[in-house]
C-alpha cells in the first residue's frame with residue numbers, strides 16, 4: 001500500500017456499520033445498527049447478557065454475515081479483507097480450543113506472529129523479542145514454558161491476550177478479556193489499554209465492568225439488540241442504562257473521564 | 267538380518283519405513299483436529315477407487331488416489347457449509363463409496379481380484395512400482411507439512427482466530443484432506459484399506475499421552491509409527507501372520523501401554539496408591 005493510500009485510509013473511519021441487521025436462526029439479534037469508529041479510538045461495548053455484543057464483534061470480523069446493511073472495515077467488506085486481516089487481532093469470549101492441546105504458553109503467544117511471518121519463514125529474533133515483551137506486559141513470563149493444560153483459566157486468558165498483542169495489530173477486538181482474570185491482572189490490563197492507545201491502536205472491547213471501563217475508553221456503545229447510545233463515556237447516565245438493561249440501573253461514579261470527543265454521537 | 271535378504275522383504279521394509287513416517291506425521295493433525303472418522307471415511311472411499319481402476323483397466327492405486335482425493339474434497343466442501351454435520355457427511359460417503367466399489371466389482375464378471383490384499387494388506391503385494399508410488403507420495407506430503415508447519419499448527423489449534431488473523435484456513439483444510447488421502451492410499455498395499463486409518467490414528471494418539479508441546483508430539487509419533495511398522499513387519503514374518511494386522515496390533519499395544527504410563531493420566535501412581543491403601 002502506498003503512503004498516499006494509507007493517508008486516505010486514515011482519514012476515513014476504520015469501521016463503519018450502516019443499518020446492519022443480523023439474524024441468527026431466524027431470530028433478530030441485532031436491529032438496525034449504525035456506528036462508525038475512527039482510527040485510534042478505544043471503544044467499549046456494553047450491554048446485558050444476550051444483548052448481541054459478541055454477535056456485533058463477529059459480524060464486524062466477517063464470521064457472521066448480516067442479513068441486511070453494510071459493514072466496512074479498513075474501507076472493505078469484512079469477507080473481502082484479504083491481506084488486511086493481518087492487521088487484525090481477536091481475543092474471543094468463548095474459547096472453542098482444546099485445552100489439552102500439546103502446546104506451551106510461549107508457543108501459543110508466538111502464533112500471533114504467524115500471519116506476519118508469512119509462509120516458508122521461521123520466527124526471527126525480532127519475533128521472539130516481541131513475544132517476550134508481550135508476555136512481560138501481561139505477566140506470563142514465569143509460566144511461558146508451561147503447557148496450556150497445566151494453566152488456570154485466568155492464565156490461559158492472559159496467554160490469549162498476549163497472542164493478540166503479539167500480532168501488533170492496528171485493530172484489536174477483545175471480547176470480555178478480563179473474564180476470569182484476577183483483580184491485580186485486570187487493572188494491570190486496563191493500564192495496558194492506555195499504553196496501546198498511545199501506540200495508536202484501534203480497540204473494541206466488550207466488557208461488563210461498566211464502571212471501570214469508562215475510565216479507559218474514548219467511546220462507549222450501549223447495545224441491547226439496538227444501539228442505545230454511542231458516545232463519550234460521560235454521556236452514559238442512569239436513564240440510558242435502565243433503558244438498555246430493561247431495569248433500574250445504578251448510576252456509577254466514573255471519576256475522571258477522558259473528555260476527548262473522538263467518536264461522534266449516533 | 268537374514269530376513270531382509272529376500273527382495274520382497276526389502277520392498278516391504280522400505281514401504282514400512284516410509285508409511286510409518288507418513289502416517290504418524292499426518293496422524294498428529296488427524297488426532298488433534300478430531301478427524302479420525304474422516305480418515306476412516308477416506309480409507310473406505312479408496313476401495314471404490316481401486317475397484318474403478320480394475321473396471322477401467324488403469325493402475326488401481328492411481329485411480330484410488332484420484333477417487334479418494336475427490337471424495338475427501340467433496341466431504342470437506344459439504345461439511346464446511348455447516349448445514350449437514352461433518353460426521354453425517356462422512357457416514358454417507360463412507361457407505362456410498364464402498365457400495366460403488368462392490369458394484370464395480372460385480373461388473374467384472376469372472377475377474378478374480380485379490381481383494382483381500384487390498385482390504386487387509388499383504389507384504390507380498392508390495393511391488394517395485396508401489397515403492398515408487400509410496401516414495402512419490404512421501405515427496406509430496408512431507409515437504410507440504412514442512413512448508414506449512416506453523417500455519418497447520420495454528421489452524422489445528424485455533425481455526426477461528428487463525429482465520430480472523432488472516433491465515434488461509436479453508437485452503438489449509440483442503441490441503442490437509444488431500445494429504446490424508448494420499449497417505450491412506452500409500453499405506454493401502456501394506457496394511458490395507460480397512461486398517462490404514464488405524465495406523466493414521468494410533469501412533470499419534472500414543473504420542474498425545476506424553477507430549478507437552480507440538481514438536482515433541484510429532485517426534486514421539488514418528489518414533490512410535492516406525493517402531494510399529496518395522497516391528498510389525500518383522501513379527502509378521504516370524505509369526506507368519508498378516509503384515510497389516512500385525513502392525514496395527516503392535517501399534518495398538520503400544521497405545522495401551524502409553525495410556526497406562528501417561529503422565530497426564532497417572533494410572534500407575536493411582537494404582538500404587540490404591541495398593542498401599
Ligand SMILES: Nc1ncnc2c1ncn2[C@@H]1O[C@H](COP(=O)(O)OP(=O)(O)OP(=O)(O)O)[C@@H](O)[C@H]1O
Nearest residue numbers: 024025027029048049050051052053054055056093
Ligand atoms: N448460533 C446462534 N443461533 C441462534 N441464536 C444465537 C446464536 N448465538 C447467539 N444467539 C443469540 O443471540 C443473542 C446474542 O448473543 P451474543 O452472544 O451476541 O450476546 P452477548 O451480548 O455477547 O452476551 P454475553 O454478555 O452473555 O456474552 C442471544 O440472545 C443468543 O441467544
Ligand SMILES: [Mg+2]
Nearest residue numbers: 053054055093
Ligand atoms: Mg458475548
